[in-house]
Amino acid sequence: MDALLLIGLSVVTTGLITGAIFALVAAGVTIVYGAIWLPNAANGQFFMLGGLLVWSLVTGWGMSPLLAAALVVAASVPFALVLEKGLIRYFYDVPDRNIVYLVVTLGLAQIFAGIFSSTYGRWTDNYSLPAAWPGIVMIGPFPFPKTRLLVLSIALGLLAGLFVFLRLHRVGRALRAVFQNREAAALRGVNVRGIYRFAFVLGTLVVFAGGTLFAMAYSFDLTAAWSMAIVAFAIMIVGGPGSVLGSVVIGLVFGFTQAIVSVFANPTIATFSYLVAMLVILLVKPSGLFTR
Amino acid sequence: MPPSPRARRALALALALAVVAGGVLPAAAQPRGEPVKIGWISELSGTWAFFGATCFDAAKIAEEEINARGGVLGRPIAVLPQDNRTDPAQAVAAARVLDSQDKVLTLSGPTSSDTALAVYGYAEQNKVPFVVPVAAFPRLTRPGTQWTFRVEPDAVGWGYAIVKFVEKQKPGGTLGLIYSDYALQRAITAGIKHQAERSKIQVVSDIVFPQGATDATVQAAQLKTRNPDYVVVIGGGAFDVTITNQLLDVGFRPAQFIHPFGTVKQILGWGARSVGSYYGTFFDHSLANLNDYARGLIEKFKARKGYIPAYIENFCYSTVYLIKEAVEKAGSTDRTKFRDALRAIDTKEITTGIPIVFDKNGARKEYMYFMQIQEVGKDTYRSREAFYIEWDPEVIPVYQLAP
Amino acid sequence: MLSVREVTVRYGPFLALDGVSLEVGRGEIVGLIGPNGAGKSTLLRALAGLVTPAAGSIALRGRPLAGVEAFRRVGLGMALVPEGRGLFPHMSVEENLLMGAYAVRDRARVRENFERVWALFPVLADRRRQLAGTLSGGQQQMLAIGAGLMSNPEICLFDEPSMGLAPIVIGEIAEGLHRLREAGLTVLLAEQNAKLASDVASRIYILQTGRIRYHDIPENLLRNPEVVEGFLSVY
Ligand SMILES: Nc1ncnc2c1ncn2[C@@H]1O[C@H](COP(=O)(O)OP(=O)(O)OP(=O)(O)O)[C@@H](O)[C@H]1O
Numbered sequence: 001m002d003a004l005l006l007i008g009l010s011v012v013t014t015g016l017i018t019g020a021i022f023a024l025v026a027a028g029v030t031i032v033y034g035a036i037w038l039p040n041a042a043n044g045q046f047f048m049l050g051g052l053l054v055w056s057l058v059t060g061w062g063m064s065p066l067l068a069a070a071l072v073v074a075a076s077v078p079f080a081l082v083l084e085k086g087l088i089r090y091f092y093d094v095p096d097r098n099i100v101y102l103v104v105t106l107g108l109a110q111i112f113a114g115i116f117s118s119t120y121g122r123w124t125d126n127y128s129l130p131a132a133w134p135g136i137v138m139i140g141p142f143p144f145p146k147t148r149l150l151v152l153s154i155a156l157g158l159l160a161g162l163f164v165f166l167r168l169h170r171v172g173r174a175l176r177a178v179f180q181n182r183e184a185a186a187l188r189g190v191n192v193r194g195i196y197r198f199a200f201v202l203g204t205l206v207v208f209a210g211g212t213l214f215a216m217a218y219s220f221d222l223t224a225a226w227s228m229a230i231v232a233f234a235i236m237i238v239g240g241p242g243s244v245l246g247s248v249v250i251g252l253v254f255g256f257t258q259a260i261v262s263v264f265a266n267p268t269i270a271t272f273s274y275l276v277a278m279l280v281i282l283l284v285k286p287s288g289l290f291t292r
Numbered sequence: 293m294p295p296s297p298r299a300r301r302a303l304a305l306a307l308a309l310a311v312v313a314g315g316v317l318p319a320a321a322q323p324r325g326e327p328v329k330i331g332w333i334s335e336l337s338g339t340w341a342f343f344g345a346t347c348f349d350a351a352k353i354a355e356e357e358i359n360a361r362g363g364v365l366g367r368p369i370a371v372l373p374q375d376n377r378t379d380p381a382q383a384v385a386a387a388r389v390l391d392s393q394d395k396v397l398t399l400s401g402p403t404s405s406d407t408a409l410a411v412y413g414y415a416e417q418n419k420v421p422f423v424v425p426v427a428a429f430p431r432l433t434r435p436g437t438q439w440t441f442r443v444e445p446d447a448v449g450w451g452y453a454i455v456k457f458v459e460k461q462k463p464g465g466t467l468g469l470i471y472s473d474y475a476l477q478r479a480i481t482a483g484i485k486h487q488a489e490r491s492k493i494q495v496v497s498d499i500v501f502p503q504g505a506t507d508a509t510v511q512a513a514q515l516k517t518r519n520p521d522y523v524v525v526i527g528g529g530a531f532d533v534t535i536t537n538q539l540l541d542v543g544f545r546p547a548q549f550i551h552p553f554g555t556v557k558q559i560l561g562w563g564a565r566s567v568g569s570y571y572g573t574f575f576d577h578s579l580a581n582l583n584d585y586a587r588g589l590i591e592k593f594k595a596r597k598g599y600i601p602a603y604i605e606n607f608c609y610s611t612v613y614l615i616k617e618a619v620e621k622a623g624s625t626d627r628t629k630f631r632d633a634l635r636a637i638d639t640k641e642i643t644t645g646i647p648i649v650f651d652k653n654g655a656r657k658e659y660m661y662f663m664q665i666q667e668v669g670k671d672t673y674r675s676r677e678a679f680y681i682e683w684d685p686e687v688i689p690v691y692q693l694a695p
Numbered sequence: 696m697l698s699v700r701e702v703t704v705r706y707g708p709f710l711a712l713d714g715v716s717l718e719v720g721r722g723e724i725v726g727l728i729g730p731n732g733a734g735k736s737t738l739l740r741a742l743a744g745l746v747t748p749a750a751g752s753i754a755l756r757g758r759p760l761a762g763v764e765a766f767r768r769v770g771l772g773m774a775l776v777p778e779g780r781g782l783f784p785h786m787s788v789e790e791n792l793l794m795g796a797y798a799v800r801d802r803a804r805v806r807e808n809f810e811r812v813w814a815l816f817p818v819l820a821d822r823r824r825q826l827a828g829t830l831s832g833g834q835q836q837m838l839a840i841g842a843g844l845m846s847n848p849e850i851c852l853f854d855e856p857s858m859g860l861a862p863i864v865i866g867e868i869a870e871g872l873h874r875l876r877e878a879g880l881t882v883l884l885a886e887q888n889a890k891l892a893s894d895v896a897s898r899i900y901i902l903q904t905g906r907i908r909y910h911d912i913p914e915n916l917l918r919n920p921e922v923v924e925g926f927l928s929v930y
Pocket residue numbers: 706709711729730731732733734735736737738778887
């Protein structure tokens with residue numbers, strides 16, 4: 001009985017925490033894609049950059065993980081603004097710009113991957129942070145590290161905040177308006193290019209937040225970048241490109257699929273079970289589950 | 293936790309590189325006179341960059357020491373690096389350059405089985421001596437090997453040693469395996485499973501994660517319900533630390549852990565929670581009665597890199613010395629004579645005094661230490677020797693267990 | 696209010712508008728009629744800033760609009776209800792109207808505007824939570840007009856509000872336009888439906904292949920057999 005409960009609770013916590021991190025990264029990607037038609041192939045590297053910077057601040061300067069994470073997320077704003085100004089905005093009016101952006105961001109991803117592997121990669125293959133909140137809480141028979149509880153709460157809080165912002169705030173609504181019909185948005189007085197820039201910054205910030213939370217919850221190495229990039233794209237496509245709700249729901253579905261399948265099958269099947277979930281959902285609804 | 297100056301330097305380097313948006317690799321050493329050249333094909337970037345880079349740093353220390361003491365046959369020794377980017381194809385290209393352009397005496401350097409196997413193919417085909425410092429896949433010394441010699445014991449053998457250790461600690465005990473799906477991990481666990489039957493050790497669970505897995509909570513909970521006496525944990529890369537922490541989270545005691553190998557970064561990554569855990573190794577700064585070479589390596593390496601060396605660095609360091617000794621025995625830089633000298637060699641590893649003898653396939657007489665962690669600090673740790681074992685390379689059918 | 700001088704628009708080599716001039720006075724409803732491809736939408740889009748004229752000038756209340764981006768023209772008091780309605784299909788009626796008031800920062804004004812729209816098209820009030828994409832064509836057109844009004848425009852540009860609607864629904868739209876005229880709104884109404892245009896407009900311009908062919912009050916145009924023959928045959 002206790003054994004069953006132990007495994008059950010491990011499934012719930014794992015599904016929630018991996019799902020919430022998936023959802024955050026996918027939400028960041030989908031915001032950028034929905035607004036700008038920019039499929040950011042470098043999102044995995046942005047995610048990694050967030051984690052690595054936190055690691056540097058914590059292990060290099062002895063900063064607390066939470067403070068470091070806050071600083072890194074804040075730093076993602078100027079980072080995104082510089083990229084937007086120096087690169088991204090030149091393609092806003094290009095026909096078929098989604099393909100152009102895919103190529104541009106694949107290039108960016110290569111550059112970042114190269115930089116990481118010849119700098120960070122030479123120091124270690126293992127980045128671990130000390131616990132942001134040391135200790136363990138018992139949920140029934142299941143011991144849950146407080147740090148992961150913290151990460152889970154922050155991730156869910158960020159997702160809720162993002163959701164409320166897009167639903168209720170004037171700028172959030174304008175962002176959704178641009179997703180749906182950019183010319184009509186301009187006719188309502190929305191500065192569409194301004195929203196593009198805003199979406200790029202917001203999406204990047206959310207991806208960085210995902211990276212920093214991931215770094216707090218797990219030890220990681222440079223390979224996490226590509227796997228996260230692929231998962232984020234898969235979630236975006238299944239959830240409906242541009243739909244933050246879709247990212248949240250599908251992110252959690254993927255997280256829970258993995259956790260539940262883990263109980264019955266080996267981890268390899270579990271890790272790729274979300275791909276099966278993806279195929280099934282796409283067969284039923286090829287345009288993705290949710291709209292913008 | 294990895295020590296601070298390194299992390300800071302890593303960031304500084306990353307920023308510097310970000311500015312030029314490109315990679316800068318260390319320039320080749322400039323040999324003077326008629327150097328004896330060692331072609332060092334290494335993972336200076338890519339997924340194994342950490343192993344490759346730290347190994348190369350240790351090899352450079354040996355090169356400097358040898359040259360400061362008159363070199364070999366009165367000539368300087370030169371370790372010529374080539375980055376294989378952790379890519380087998382790149383490794384072959386590097387081998388070709390070193391062989392035909394630089395005309396090196398011997399190839400060496402790879403620290404991953406994939407790149408080492410690629411170079412192995414080139415070396416055997418083109419009759420270039422190849423001394424493998426750190427790569428554990430058995431196939432590198434498969435029967436019929438002519439030109440390749442491997443300094444590190446093979447991974448299937450490690451599995452044998454692990455079971456022997458468990459047998460000593462708890463006869464008739466139970467064992468859980470939890471590991472990532474890499475060739476190395478597969479080879480180790482093949483050895484464990486083979487020997488476990490013979491040693492009456494029961495393997496109660498065998499959990500394999502795909503590459504790129506990030507969470508092991510559910511599997512940790514499942515393993516906990518089986519409650520084996522010992523758990524062999526071999527995550528790939530950083531996942532190793534994640535698995536370790538998640539097993540500790542669900543209530544395993546540190547003394548139940550056996551890690552087949554422990555690099556410094558890994559041990560620091562496991563952290564103070566893992567005090568009491570066991571890990572396998574081939575060299576450790578905590579070993580009693582280290583000789584002057586070992587102490588010199590530890591001090592120089594620490595001064596230069598900010599962290600202490602362990603078995604990887606030691607293998608790379610002592611490989612350069614081994615090559616030097618073989619050149620002296622051969623009395624020339626003829627490749628065939630050098631190869632024959634290695635075949636006939638019967639010496640002691642310069643830092644540990646452990647025998648170096650190769651069998652007909654170039655596999656070394658094997659050995660392993662098991663250490664128990666006593667203390668983990670911010671940038672150093674202390675452990676004590678719990679078990680030592682030596683065995684013949686073919687004590688179990690390693691080439692069949694990891695084909 | 697709005698003055699258009701010699702505006703020329705090209706799409707590549709194609710000349711869509713060729714020196715069009717027109718005037719809309721304050722409180723006036725002016726009709727712009729012409730057959731398919733005449734350039735009506737092009738003119739309205741040029742006024743709204745969605746296409747850039749190759750020559751000519753546009754001035755709103757005496758202020759030249761050259762170089763003013765589309766989204767800034769909303770703040771200057773211009774609202775275009777485009778062909779195809781320009782709604783956000785996955786937003787509710789209420790959210791679409793809120794988007795209409797995007798440029799209005801005063802909340803009390805927004806509330807007032809809501810009341811005006813609800814009064815003008817009561818059917819929208821009943822469906823305020825319904826997604827715009829699921830409304831009927833007539834309701835969508837009403838919502839499009841309502842959203843245009845939400846920004847407190849000085850002048851509204853309507854592009855074929857009758858398009859695709861049944862006569863009875865066109866009647867409701869005409870009713871709405873009459874009420875707007877009574878409320879003193881300035882409107883430029885592009886239409887193929889000459890009946891609707893001559894019903895609500897005080898003056899009419901007839902556009903053909905990018906040029907203004909006729910300009911008069913509806914009564915006079917209806918008396919001109921050439922015009923009736925060429926452009927008002929549906930009448
Ligand atoms: N983006 C464009 N590129 C090229 N030609 C265009 C473009 N938009 C419109 N045109 C052409 O310009 C001419 C005028 O088009 P416009 O849409 O202004 O006509 P319209 O009077 O609104 O017609 P309708 O009553 O059918 O809506 C047409 O011949 C059309 O084919």
